[in-house]
Amino acid sequence: MVEGLITLFFNLALPLLLLVVGFLVGTIVERRHLRRIRAREAELRDVLAFALRRIPEDLEVSAPNFVAGSAVISVDYFKRFAASLRGLIGGRLGAYESLFERARREAMVRMKEEARRLGADIVLNVKLETTRIQAGGRNATISVEALAYGTAYRRGEGDGQIH
Amino acid sequence: MRVVQHLGVVQGSTVQAKNVFRDIGAALKNLVGGELRSYTDLLNESRQASLERMQSEAQALGANAILNVRFSTSTITQGAAELLAYGTAVIVEDDARG
Numbered sequence: 001m002v003e004g005l006i007t008l009f010f011n012l013a014l015p016l017l018l019l020v021v022g023f024l025v026g027t028i029v030e031r032r033h034l035r036r037i038r039a040r041e042a043e044l045r046d047v048l049a050f051a052l053r054r055i056p057e058d059l060e061v062s063a064p065n066f067v068a069g070s071a072v073i074s075v076d077y078f079k080r081f082a083a084s085l086r087g088l089i090g091g092r093l094g095a096y097e098s099l100f101e102r103a104r105r106e107a108m109v110r111m112k113e114e115a116r117r118l119g120a121d122i123v124l125n126v127k128l129e130t131t132r133i134q135a136g137g138r139n140a141t142i143s144v145e146a147l148a149y150g151t152a153y154r155r156g157e158g159d160g161q162i163h
Numbered sequence: 164m165r166v167v168q169h170l171g172v173v174q175g176s177t178v179q180a181k182n183v184f185r186d187i188g189a190a191l192k193n194l195v196g197g198e199l200r201s202y203t204d205l206l207n208e209s210r211q212a213s214l215e216r217m218q219s220e221a222q223a224l225g226a227n228a229i230l231n232v233r234f235s236t237s238t239i240t241q242g243a244a245e246l247l248a249y250g251t252a253v254i255v256e257d258d259a260r261g
Contacts, residue, residue, distance in 0.1 A: 018194060025195035033197065053231075066232065068210070072203045076196030106198070131236040131244070133202060143199055145206055147234060 018077045026076030033102055040109045047112040049123045049150065061153035065118045068150075069110025072133060073103040074143035083142075096142070103146035104128060111148040120152035164255045170224045174249035175216025179209040181242045206246065210234065213248040226252035 055061055075083075079095035086093050107128070115123050129147045181202075192199055213234075221229050232250035239245055 022194055022196070026197075029195055029197040068234075070203055070207060070210075072199040072206065074193050074196055074199050077194050079196065125231070127233065129234060129236065132238060133244070143193070143202070145202070145236070147210075147236070149232075149234060 019081055020078075022077030022079070022081075026078055029076070030098065030102070033106075037102070037105045037109060040113070041105070044109060044112040044116065047115050047121055047123065049108065049112065049126045051126050052124050055124060055153075059122075060156050061122070062120075062155075063153075065115070065120060065152045066149070067111050067114040067118065067120070067123060067152040068147065069107045069112070069114060070145060070147040071103050071106035071110065072143055072145045073099055073106070075099050080142060099142070099144060100130065100146070103130065103144050104148070107146040107148040111150065115152035118152055120154050122155050123150040123152045126150035165258055166228075166230075166253045167256045168254040170221070170226050170252040170254070172249055173217050173220040173224065173226070173229060173252040174247060175213045175218070175220060176245055176247040177209040177212045177216070178239065178243060178245045179205065181205070206236075206244070210246050210248070213246045217248045217250065221250075221252040224252050226254055228253050228255045 075095065079099075083093050083095045086095070108126075111123065111126070115121070127149055131145045131147075133143045133145050214232075217229065217232075229250040229252050232248060235247045235249070237245050237247075
């Protein structure tokens with residue numbers, strides 16, 4: 001009887017509890033994170049970022065600085081479950097889309113923050129890279145690392161141009 | 164500045180394995196989702212090391228600048244990743260300004 005209850009607990013109640021906790025806390029964490037990202041993006045609006053490979057001819061810039069920003073973001077227990085269900089029928093995995101979005105925007109914000117620390121206000125040749133990471137041991141949890149990097153300049157000072 | 168000589172592609176890489184202690188926190192974080200700070204830092208540190216290796220290779224060639232630097236990351240086995248930095252080593256010279 002007791003043994004049966006314990007088995008029931010581990011096979012049913014515990015995963016269910018993890019799902020509920022994962023869903024509630026995960027949702028709050030994600031919402032907060034997105035809010036923080038939006039606030040910092042607004043604050044960094046005057047640091048421009050472009051994927052241009054060359055400095056536009058009509059732009060005078062200062063000496064270059066290499067800048068980069070990265071973030072490793074993990075999904076919660078509920079999303080992993082939801083995604084595995086989605087995997088049965090196919091279609092868009094909304095749960096994972098927001099994961100990539102958060103990682104990339106966070107990386108971009110960090111890159112811009114570094115640029116600003118160095119006194120720059122424009123980042124050129126920006127590249128984005130995403131890598132899947134197996135974090136937290138054998139049961140292959142899903143987390144992604146996003147990396148944003150580029151060359152930061154201050155506008156309107158001259159001398160940084162490479163011909 | 165002006166490029167006076169191209170010295171070819173230089174690269175630097177590190178293979179980084181995860182740390183068990185950092186993993187404990189990550190496992191907990193995996194329940195509720197969110198940023199895995201320890202992993203972000205770990206990857207940043209080894210990426211920095213890759214950059215430094217690339218720079219010393221460029222220096223050995225006599226370069227004083229590396230252009231178009233790129234990063235690439237690949238997972239080798241579970242819990243290990245290779246972080247590669249590469250670019251074009253060049254010698255640049257200041258323009259004679261008149």
